[in-house]
Amino acid sequence: MSYTIPFPRTALLAALGVACLAAGGARADAVPAAQRPVGEVTMSVGPVTRTTAQGLPEMVRRGTPILPGDRLDTADGGHLHIRFIDGALVSIRPGSRMLVEDYKYDPQRVSASLVRFKLEYGVARAISGAAAEGARERFRLNTPLVAIGVRGTDFVVRAGELTTRAAVNQGAIVMAPFGADCTAQALGPCGSSSAKLLSADMGQLQVEFRPQLAQPEIKPLQGAVFATNSTPENGSTVVAARSVAAAPAPAAPALGRTDSERLATAALADGAVTAAISGQAAAPVPPPAVTPPPVVITPPPEPPPVVAVPEPTIPLPPPVLAWGRWAGVAAGDGDIALPRAEAADGRSVTVGNAQYNLYRASDGQTELARGLGSYQFALDKSAAQYSLAGSVSPATVEQGRLLLDFGNARFATDLRVANALTGAVGISGAGAIRGDGIFFDRSVAGQAIAGAAALDGKSAGYFFEKAVGAGTLSGITLWSRP
Incomplete structure (x- = not known):
């Protein structure tokens, strides 16, 4: 079953718009970098909150600025689109939490850009901007289980306590589980031996990691994996079984009296028939003379040879x-x-x-x-x-x-x-x-x-x-x- 990411890139670009941030001209240079907006909400639907690095919560609406350190929460029915200062686009689905941990972009020094997100749980889609395009080794999206680096990408991630899954619409990503050679504090794709590359050129595939596995797995793309009403975290799928009624057994033919049942079981001799008609007792009929057949003695047949019958072999059940x-x-x-x-x-x-x-x-x-x-x-x-x-x-x-x-x-x-x-x-x-x-x-x-x-x-x-x-x-x- 083919799967299409629910909102195509063109639709997302239209929804997010091309609104510019109100930077305040030259006065913005006097604002500390940590307090400068790095993005702006271009669409907010349903209950969505922004909690600043200082722990101050507020309801999000269109035009709300996004700063480094912000935590974004979408409740059930909540949906959020953000456009960042380098043109990157991020969509956060209902029931999700994402942190904008770092976001530094200078169009004069693109190679020094730094972008780090953390998707704690839920589903998010990210379309790379100039920062990720010009400094791929300094872009990172973390989940509680893995690090994801990009190579010029439009991708979707679903994060949970027991599983992280990702699919790619354009470009490629590298997913690696956290370990001694892949830490959450690092930047860019992890170069560990357990890292897996997934590109859009590979076809309808997804990359998935669970803690009990040594490395992520490449699997066929599941249509419901990234939907809001997702399958359970253990990846199980409920399949409706069709009930097939057993065919009725063919009806037995109607029972009737057979020819043998309609006939008498004993035949009457001619004399008996006449006596029965006249009402008189029938005279006994002497038995016919019988010449005994010659006696032939046949030797008994030899007993058949004894053949040893092997004990039946009971197959062992397959191992669990x-x-x-x-x-x-x-x-x-x-x-x-x-x-x-x-x-x-x-x-x-x-x-x-x-x-x-x-x-x-x-x-x-x-x-x-x-x-x-x-x-x-x-x-x-x-x-x-x-x-x-x-x-x-x-x-x-x-x-x-x-x-x-x-x-x-x-x-x-x-x-x-x-x-x-x-x-x-x-x-x-x-x-x-x-x-x-x-x-x-x-x-x-x-x-x-x-x-x-x-x-x-x-x-x-x-x-x-x-x-x-x-x-x-x-x-x-x-x-x-x-």
């Missing part, structure tokens, strides 16, 4: 959890992942990174079973590798421990992973378990752990990544309760 690999072929003999299409059959994705996704069967459930306690899990399968300067060498998970305490919604794990280049390396992490069984830990710089438990609490799996030397030690695991 399965790793699916992005690559077309296995990484080696020790690769425990399936082709992605096979792993996804009857399962949905939970966590993943650039190499693997963990798929889980749910039988329609979305939350962990109730009454689960605290369990020590045993390591069933694992696969690991060390990547250095484009070269990959196998690694071995020598030992591991995983504790899932569902009652207190906590997990803890540690592994010992060995490689010929790195020696034995310890990997450990701990954190919370969500109600849907997903858990992750990014508290250690250069390390990521993310996984999921089966909804019945009987099995689990997670991936790990750790920077070691100039390379990365990574792998996938599967666990079960003894």
Whole structure:
């Protein structure tokens, strides 16, 4: 299903207008930069408020000036258009909050421009102006989860507590999750290994990030993702099922008396028929003489040979959890992942990174079973590798421990992973378990752990990544309760 951003660029330009800011001529130079307007509201619909850097709120109307440090809130039914001093255009949808953290633009020194927005939640569309065009490395839009840099762009972002999604109408954006090599205080696109580029030339696609993933994912564009009445934050889609009535069984033919039922079950001899007509008893009819047939003795047939019947094989149910690999072929003999299409059959994705996704069967459930306690899990399968300067060498998970305490919604794990280049390396992490069984830990710089438990609490799996030397030690695991 193709998706069109609800308001095209030409319509947005017309709505925002070309109104100039009342700068006050030469007197504006005497006003401190932090107090100079950097934009102006060109359209305000419904309940919209502006809170200044000093914490003073006011209702927004057309012509309201926008200053650095302003926080803009649109309630349900509220909608806001802003035109900035460099010609940039921003639209903020209902139920959103955006901060104008920094906005510096000097037409005489465009390369020194600085633009930084923060979309705390909701939906916003931004069309780059001269500042972003002339100083792309100094433009940034942050959400609570990711940093977005631009490359001459018209794009839409939806931010929530658990997901950030973005689509591009024109140009390109770079999305990267926050981490040691990508901070909210920096400017421009993050150059981290987990960054993803999305351009309009790539077609009807969107880029999406969730905390349990190692990096953003490129997905087909969903029509409802950026609509005001959006799908839930977990990305689930409700599909109306068609009820198909069972076809009635064909009616059985009407029962009637058959020919055999209409006939008598015993035949009367001629004499019996005559006696019955005359009312007299029928004389007995002597039996005809019968010549006995010759006796023939037939030997009994030989018994058939005894054939052993094998016991029926009862197929094992498919595993609840399965790793699916992005690559077309296995990484080696020790690769425990399936082709992605096979792993996804009857399962949905939970966590993943650039190499693997963990798929889980749910039988329609979305939350962990109730009454689960605290369990020590045993390591069933694992696969690991060390990547250095484009070269990959196998690694071995020598030992591991995983504790899932569902009652207190906590997990803890540690592994010992060995490689010929790195020696034995310890990997450990701990954190919370969500109600849907997903858990992750990014508290250690250069390390990521993310996984999921089966909804019945009987099995689990997670991936790990750790920077070691100039390379990365990574792998996938599967666990079960003894």
